Amino acid sequence: MSRLTIEELTIPASVDDADAGDFVEMTRVRNEIEADTAGSFDLACTPRELLPAWQDTDEPKRLFVARVDDRIVGRAVHEAQTGDEVRSAWLEVEVAPSHRRRGIGAALYDTVAAIAIGEGRTILQAFTLHRADVTGPRLDSPTGYGSVPREDAGARFLLSRGYRLAQVERMSRLTLPAAAAGLPLPSGYSLESWAGATPEHRLADLAVLNAAMSTDPPLGETDWQPELWDEERVRRKDALNETEGRLWLTTAVRHDRSDRLAGFTNLAVPAEPHRPVFQNDTIVLKSHRGHRLGLVVKLANHARLQELAPGHPCIYTWNAEENRHMLEVNERIGFLAVGYPGTWRLDL
Template sequence: MTPSADVGDLSIDELPIPETLDAAGGADFVEMVELRNAIEREILGTDDLAPTARELLAFFHDRYAPKRLFLARLDGRIVGRGVYEWQPEENAPAAFIEVQVARDARRRGVGSALLAQLEAVAAENGLTVIESWSSHPLPTSSDVLVAPTGFGAVDRASPAVRFATAHGYRLEQVDRISRIDLPMDPNAVAERRRDAEAHSADYEVVQWVGRCPDRWLTDMACMHQRMSTDAPAAAIEFAEEHWDDERMRNLDDMNEAGGRLNLTSAALHIPTQRLVGYTDIALPEHEGRPATQEDTLVLKEHRGHRLGMLLKVANLEQLMRVSPASPRITTFNAEENRPMLSVNEAVGFVATGCEAAWKKTVRAER
């Protein structure tokens, strides 16, 4: 590891992403994940969103979302992490970053040093838009920062809010973090499914566990690409992602490498025999840990048939069959995405926290 910045007794080094947890750098990666999870636990009061090092390492090897990792150390102990991610698509506008610092190392310049390192990398890469996300508990005071969308807010006194705004970042969007406890009443879930099916006569549900069947790779790739453009993003900037069969297989490879099991329910449009909507639930490496609701999308041209509700409840039924020990599911949705929030609320999800999206535009050097 080559030192890239020094502030007093603070060192910041880039950690080459280890090939495996047993390879060079693997122990540092594990320590970094433990730090990440401790900070998230401190903020949200739960371990529900704590990935294992194996799970996270798989996604650090995603060639379609490449990443660099920087670690801040004090007296040899990792006290901060900085993650730099970019899109390989041509003309992608933004760098995506994460900065987290251990509680006992804050207000010593660690976060600012990490941020400066990440912003320097963005400048080297010619990227003038920098975007980041931070976790927050639900607001507890009236002194809040409201997203420009008009939906969602975070406490102004939050350390993450103070840090972001002090460094020139603007709040652009707030996502709601919601949770539902399991198991659910199977009769209630079945009733919701029957109600949704009554409004979707031209559609049927197709399901699978694990890898996407070859038959559906192209349809699923099309929908993942649409997810990158159709999901509410406020003023957060992304390049449209390019998805094909190979990228779908890569996603399955990463889930398998990380020990995750993906449960998918998709909506088949019977007249065309094409998939037009899907939802995923990811089961973590260790059985009995909370699951995560991943993407849910219905193509715009097929909305209005209660397919969002149909897919959600169908996948809940699948989850309770495949993993009856799963205690709950957590999901994220943009606060302005009222149709999906309404589906989640009707199913029984309740808000537990929020995630803020931040953006900074810097002047390109001549």
């Protein structure tokens, strides 16, 4: 008779430490589950790339693993934004395809839901990922944009617990090298690019831009509170990114008259050229919109990628399905939809 245990996983200080074995194994299982859902290992990350998110004190999380006969077969995550006014928690449950429909998902879910309820959270939220080529009945986003297949295991799992869809995103892929050429900047603006940590004199600007990233993109019916960013938090984030072995390429747009940054975009580039690049944040501040700065800055950063780290097969990006401006920019560059992540919520 096989034995199921669920335990909290201790986050190691480094993946090279003697006690990092479970974290390394958890990453392998995570990647396998994601590949089963997404249809490829394109989104897989190394333990070293995954670790910083778990060490980020600004975004605290707890990680649990399910073991059957001492082998990790699933995991669950509890995460909540910091701040007294935060009412919601994010729960994530994943079970290896070989071990599904035996109640392991339910047991993992109960573990992390109990934490959220114990902390007094009144909204529970979760993500699912769905391939773009799934057929069958669909569930529409309450935003009026996008839908997800309602028979997918993740959707059924959440529906059976009373969750409703809060938003649908689009996961898009751009094959490299991209055909789109760079565009000139409108007058009054110029570009600044850097690799790695934010230059000291731009920390304050990046704090403003990162805070805008938490409020400006459409949220649908997702509960998300504005994030607090200052120079120190930008420094902390940069320091974590430095540890993970990917190259972070940033291009920003400077508004020349004020010498302040009006927008930025960044790419996370793995060391191995055969692996995909991830598009992270892209934002143009409200007062500077309507000048095609979003498109120009993205194309400029893609050009930097080809210059500094050529040979990667593609770039992945994620956007709200109702974020028509950003999707238009991405379609113009050549991104194609490959998946639809869903955000779900349960109001207790």
